[in-house]
Amino acid sequence: MIEPKTIDAILEKVRKEKPLVHNITNVVVTNFTANGLLAIGASPVMAYAKEEVADMAKIAGALVLNIGTLNEENVEAMLLAGKSANKHGVPVIFDPVGAGATKYRTETAQKIVKELEITAVRGNAAEVANVVGESWSIKGVDSGDGEGDIIELAVKAAKQLNTIAVITGKQDIVSDGETTYICKNGNSLLTKVTGAGCLLTSVIGAFCAVEKDYVRASAAALAVYGSAAELAAEGIEGPGSFQIEFLNNLYTISADNIQKLSALEEVSHVNL
């Protein structure tokens, strides 16, 4: 169990410290990611050139790698940045967008988790399953509807990759293999805004930049993000307005909101 006041304390630390979050991400979500990070209080930077990524990752509070529109050059930059982050103790958050949709994505995702020490991997069930070599249905970069026990998958992925696994969907799971949380915050309109998952990965980066208990930081990020989505969805007409209200609520979400809304619970491992 993570108390709402603990969640809020991490959020306030983000707002106070304004951690630099270095993103190497896809071309679809760069703007939304940067605006979302600014709204939550972080300081986003996008830098992709092999000439500078190691320098930028070194001074960042967190590095976020996202393969949504990967190419050879970007993957090379991700590895350079990741190694620099690993060397300097900067947490690395990985978003394996579309792993499983093409062989190239699956293999690249597996290469990244093999060559780098990943602090946390965030994806839908199909993506995370494909990173760990489980078969799972996937269509494009949208979440698959495959069956299976998501909690079990998260625990397995965390152990196998020696990382924190964050699996998002109707309910979100975060696990380091030992401690596991389930978060029931969120709203289905998030699935109608491109990059909602990608931005969450970057927000996890911002939280990990200020809180070294990374499982706790990741879980807190889920609760804040999902609660902001719930606030944003009130009285909304469609995904256009929702996207704007969501940015507003990432900016304004308060300790009070979190106290009322947070739906984060620890999951017992007894039956796994």
Add this chain to the structure above:
Amino acid sequence: MIEPKTIDAILEKVRKEKPLVHNITNVVVTNFTANGLLAIGASPVMAYAKEEVADMAKIAGALVLNIGTLNEENVEAMLLAGKSANKHGVPVIFDPVGAGATKYRTETAQKIVKELEITAVRGNAAEVANVVGESWSIKGVDSGDGEGDIIELAVKAAKQLNTIAVITGKQDIVSDGETTYICKNGNSLLTKVTGAGCLLTSVIGAFCAVEKDYVRASAAALAVYGSAAELAAEGIEGPGSFQIEFLNNLYTISADNIQKLSALEEVSHVNL
């Protein structure tokens, strides 16, 4: 004549089947395109790497190629993806952004229509004219104000390229050379939102993914898109709000709305 209920039926099929639309598009409009496709009910994916575009195009319901910020690498990817789509019967929609503005754009656009079987090409009059080698004034990537008979141009382009030509402007024309429609839906604020044309091209892709009568699918897409724009423009303060309301209305537009607004008519070829 296409009945409003036929138009609505195709829209509902998009919403139900959520076709995967693979876009190789320009860096300006990726986010808006993805959000617009999500709003209308489709499932967008952007994938550009030569290592994966053939695989992605193969599993897509439609492939959309857009040269708005073309470069050598992207054009190579477009050709690889396009050949894969052609081989697997996936419709290919082409947006020759800025054809005529520079020699490189014109030549690339002509190369794409030559090397690939294009299901539909969507552009303003100047762009389509330049693809078929007609001279037409153009400034940057905005539509030219050149004179000429747009309907005649559409019919000519359709025949010459053996494709469906969709020419958009104050009025939109769609023709396969035999059957031609004119659509009077739309709102001038669309010209103040970057990527409004590009997103339309992708929406045509989504409609062609679920309706194999591609002329009908393209015409229906124009009517839905333009009607959503009319709904979005009601009481709006400027292009910022319009963009958001437009996304809302792509999401919420109903059979009733289409019944009331659709302004799609067949054009007689008698006088051409």
Add this chain to the structure above:
Amino acid sequence: MIEPKTIDAILEKVRKEKPLVHNITNVVVTNFTANGLLAIGASPVMAYAKEEVADMAKIAGALVLNIGTLNEENVEAMLLAGKSANKHGVPVIFDPVGAGATKYRTETAQKIVKELEITAVRGNAAEVANVVGESWSIKGVDSGDGEGDIIELAVKAAKQLNTIAVITGKQDIVSDGETTYICKNGNSLLTKVTGAGCLLTSVIGAFCAVEKDYVRASAAALAVYGSAAELAAEGIEGPGSFQIEFLNNLYTISADNIQKLSALEEVSHVNL
């Protein structure tokens, strides 16, 4: 002193002439930049390929270079476009995003101002300082809080680079080394919208495209931009809504608004 009616006259000229502004900019801000330029009345084009940038820059009213997500290929394109613009008398506006954050950015920024004739450079104090080789604290691509006399820095940068220096922050300075203005328009929510600085650079481009007194054009752009931000901030809930209202207000801002809000003053050089 620049009279509000002079400022408005330049704005009206942008709206009437719709100058083509060719941007080679970063992947984070392309959409917002294009929408902002459309809102203010200009005609944006993004073109990056070495095969076409010289052709596009030649026909543009202004060229805007922005190194926010620079790489080797883009920098090469910037130099080709810049040389073409220089040759054809097209003003070149430069935004050295993140200069000082990494060695690669600093060196590239310095290379660009060395190899091209830059009409105006727009950045925060840290960025401009790093372009002219002054040390200044900087974190990522956000403005540094280093001390120092911003006005003095602007005058120095203008003289050293033989350009117009535009330094933005709580107050904005524009100087060609001889004439210097301070603009107090703006709103702090601009710092919560990614690309607010980048779009300003492009708007300066649009103003310089229609007004050959470039210092006057740049100062007018600051006043219009900052005034639109003030209008947009009224009664706003957060940065999401602000971004949308800002686009609305760039579109609707009137002579009356400028008359009431413009806070642009000439700075005496006596004490420098």
